[in-house]
Amino acid sequence: xxxxxxxxxxxxxxxxxxxxxxxxxxxxxxxxxxxxxxxxxxxxxxxxxxxxxxxxxxxxxxxxxxxxxxxxxxxxxxxxxxxxxxxxxxxxxxxxxxxxxxxxxxxxxxxxxxxxxxxxxxxxxxxxxxxxxxxxxxxxxxxxxxxxxxxxxxxxxxxxxxxxxxxxxxxxxxxxxxxxxxxxxxxxxxxxxxxxxxxxxxxxxxxxxxxxxxxxxxxxxxxxxxxxxxxxxxxxxxxxxxxxxxxxxxxxxxxxxxxxxxxxxxxxxxxxxxxxxxxxxxxxxxxxxxxxxxxxxxxxxxxxxxxxxxxxxxxxxxxxxxxxxxxxxxxx
Ligand code: 8YV
Numbered sequence: 001x002x003x004x005x006x007x008x009x010x011x012x013x014x015x016x017x018x019x020x021x022x023x024x025x026x027x028x029x030x031x032x033x034x035x036x037x038x039x040x041x042x043x044x045x046x047x048x049x050x051x052x053x054x055x056x057x058x059x060x061x062x063x064x065x066x067x068x069x070x071x072x073x074x075x076x077x078x079x080x081x082x083x084x085x086x087x088x089x090x091x092x093x094x095x096x097x098x099x100x101x102x103x104x105x106x107x108x109x110x111x112x113x114x115x116x117x118x119x120x121x122x123x124x125x126x127x128x129x130x131x132x133x134x135x136x137x138x139x140x141x142x143x144x145x146x147x148x149x150x151x152x153x154x155x156x157x158x159x160x161x162x163x164x165x166x167x168x169x170x171x172x173x174x175x176x177x178x179x180x181x182x183x184x185x186x187x188x189x190x191x192x193x194x195x196x197x198x199x200x201x202x203x204x205x206x207x208x209x210x211x212x213x214x215x216x217x218x219x220x221x222x223x224x225x226x227x228x229x230x231x232x233x234x235x236x237x238x239x240x241x242x243x244x245x246x247x248x249x250x251x252x253x254x255x256x257x258x259x260x261x262x263x264x265x266x267x268x269x270x271x272x273x274x275x276x277x278x279x280x281x282x283x284x285x286x287x288x289x290x291x292x293x294x295x296x297x298x299x300x301x302x303x304x305x306x307x308x309x310x311x312x313x314x315x316x317x318x319x320x321x322x323x324x325x326x327x328x329x330x331x332x
Contacts, residue, residue, distance in 0.1 A: 019304060028318070062086060064088050068095075081101060085220040098317065104164060109301075115176070117271065121243070126290050158201070167192070181207055208235040214240065220247035233252065260286045269290045270291050
């Protein structure tokens, strides 16, 4: 009788939606994290010693130490997330460990939240909502000069990173009457530029001096760490707003806080932070900041789609095929 192939041992580091966990259990030798407590580095090392496949999330640092102590059976890191800055990709590649991610399925949700922040900060949405809720303030009624924000229609939006999410933000922003400007490693096609009515800036510095709202939509890589450096942040107009739904590390957060405190820029909408889960208290203290706890992709539909992507990548790998969402497509 032919023996049934051994199911891969899959260790999932955080609690995933039930439907995803159930399917993973059916398909693989899956070990789940019912408690949802983030794993310590020591626990990650332990997991890497026994897993054939590790499924980490943004809260797990799969660094050199974890990867060099991994057992030889660890062949795939199927990241539950699009950004892979939590994984030491070079070490993984050198050790022949494949890394996959979940691109495409959180584009629209992240773009929605980016647009929400683009609206929320200039229009003071959270301030107004908090005012009505606050039991110590009594609303005395409408007044012509109270709670005034700034119009976004007709303003210039500068998108840093014109990938899937940047483009989805541009589409929404066009509908709100914003003019689209962008900076990207590579200029996008003429057809796409025409479709989005987007102006390309090869020089990020020049774009920053001219836009009213900046949206960070590029991944965090060694090349984009502090891309919005202290020097670059100072190029922004004092009336400018900064929105970030990508990764906190792309912005020099201390300098951002300083410029907000001194009124050298007008506000910021931040869903991500440099040292998550801690949030710079200076940013939280600023009335000019709308801060969210890394929830741009947090929809149940999105999480299930992400889980499906992870499952497809593991299944392809287990069946001896190339997983579709390889971060280094050349491997395999
Ligand atoms: C995810 C994200 O929730 O996918 C990403 O890159 O930033 C998030 O929206 C998180 O990364 C899941 O690991």
